[in-house]
Amino acid sequence: MHSCTAMTSRPKPMSWSTRGPSPIGRDKDSWENAEEFRPERFLGGTIDYNGNDPRFLPFGAGRRGCPGMAFGTRLTELTLANMMYHFDWELPGCQDPDSFELVEASWVSPGLKSALILAVKPL
Numbered sequence: 001m002h003s004c005t006a007m008t009s010r011p012k013p014m015s016w017s018t019r020g021p022s023p024i025g026r027d028k029d030s031w032e033n034a035e036e037f038r039p040e041r042f043l044g045g046t047i048d049y050n051g052n053d054p055r056f057l058p059f060g061a062g063r064r065g066c067p068g069m070a071f072g073t074r075l076t077e078l079t080l081a082n083m084m085y086h087f088d089w090e091l092p093g094c095q096d097p098d099s100f101e102l103v104e105a106s107w108v109s110p111g112l113k114s115a116l117i118l119a120v121k122p123l
Helices: 054-059 069-086
Strands: 087-090 119-122
Touching (some): 069 087
Antiparallel strands (some): 087 119
C-alpha cells in the first residue's frame, strides 16, 4: 500500500484514516470563502433538509447526520399546529385571498409562489 495525502494530513502506510465533516465544510473547491462562517449560503433556493442534499455534508449526513433533526422538525410542526389552533389568522390590510399563486412541488402538497404574511388575533 502506498501512502497518500488526504486534506492536510499524511496517514501512515497500512493504517486506517477517517475524516469527520469538518474538513468538508472548509473545502475551498466546494465553497466560496470556505473559512468564513456564512450561514446565509443556505438561504434561497430549495434544499432537501432531510440530509440528502450534498450542501448539508458539513452538518453530517446519513447515519452520522444530526441526531436532533427529526426532533427539531417535529417540534416545529407541533408548535405551528398549536399556533394555528389557538389563534385566528387573517390577511393584513386589504389583500385578496385569490391573489396567492400555487406552484407544483416535488412533494405531496403544492407550495406558494410568494411568502404568506398573516396577522394574528387571539380567539
